[in-house]
Amino acid sequence: MIRWHARVSGFAVAALAACLVTAPATAATDVAAMREFVDAAIKPLMAEHKLPGMAVAVTVDGQAFFFNYGVASRETNQPVSEATIFELGSVSKVFTATLGLHAQALGKLSLEDHPSRFMPALKGRAIDRATLLHLGTYTAGGLPLQLPDDVSDDKHIVPYFRDFRPDAKPGARRKYSNASIGLFGHITALALRRDFADAVETELLPKLGLAHTYIRVPARAMADHAWGYDSDSKPRRVNPGVFDAEAYGVKSTSADMIRFVQVNLDASSLEEPVRRAVDGTHTGYFSVGTMVQGLGWEQYPYPVSLERLLQGNSETIILESNAARRVAPGLGGPRLFNKTGSTAGFGAYLAFVPDQRIGIVLLANRNYPIPDRVRTGASILDWLAAHTK
Secondary structure (H helix, E strand, O other): OOOEEEEEEOOHHHHHHOEEEOOOOOOOOOOHHHHHHHHHHHHHHHHOOOOOEEEEOOOOOOEEEEEEEEEEOOOOOOEEOOEEEEEEHHHHHHHHHHOOOOOOOOOOOOOOOHHOOOOHHHHHHHHHHOOOHHHHOOOOOOOOOOOOOOOOOOOHHHHHHHHHOOOOOOOOOEEHHHHHHHHHHHHHHHHHHHHHHHHHHHHHHHHOOOOOOOOOOOOOHHHHEEEEEOOOOOOOOOOOOHHHHHOOOOEOOOHHHHHHHHHHOOOOOHHHHHHHHHHOOEEEEEEEOOOOEEEEOOOEOOOHHHHHHHOOOOOOHHHHOOOEEEOOOOOOOOOOEEEEEOOOOEEEEEEHHHOOOOOOOEEEOOOOOOOHHHHHHHHHHHHHHHHOO
């Protein structure tokens, strides 16, 4: 059985082993030992990257454990807790995907629909060759990571997509894109005849049991809203923009996010339409390098080597266009699911393994390198698999 060392920051990478543990956990949860391991993983990470605060949560067989570090605000020295609200960045895309699949479960749309069903002005345009599935998996033909600066408000959405010229056939290449998932979410809202943020906050989140997750943080919750810090250590929060809610606008706590991981590990307690939606985000559609792209979540056969996990979360996969291959329906076997998220002042990572009934949430109020998030999360997941039942 291969073990990982607890220190997972950049200066200790060479000490890490190459593969996640494959054997099932056999021992009862030792909370003191868990805290010792998590502390040894997180404290050097925070020191290396000068992270003001972190909220870490893990789940084992439906039980949540919380580990909080540092401050939510350097100005007030308010300590981080499981109630501290962090920006999730692109983890928001999982909620957009879940809302779309919920709309499908309600019969409001189909993943096989084309954009013009809900946006008639796009009829006959190049973007209309793609389906909602292509938009949700970033395979619609090369939509960019960010919308151009001149797409500054909603009135520019239709002209931009009407004039878009793809550089590949739908389904041929995957290019990670806020514009792509943004249009998916926009169309979902049109299908539901709701404002997107309203649909998420009043329809989806309550059904998931998430009472402290928001797109628009209300006044009553602002006291728990962390400040993020940029590369110059200046406090900041995310700026509004076109498709911000759909692509990177969700804010939440580690308590709610570990609840979200738990319902992804086992959605049986949810109402039927939302259960189908959550389960639907676990379907893999396109093989892209070392990972399989679903709607929201990215997945890997488990156990997965650290090298493969890092490759799947690399700049090559995030920033470049990559060949995509449609996978056969019913991809089976144990899998690890993960998603990273970043804004200028925050960094997030969620990962879970349904067959092991384990998962992790890492929330920080500074954007730090994704490879270190992945190494840290994988090392803690490996410890959980080896030391819990």
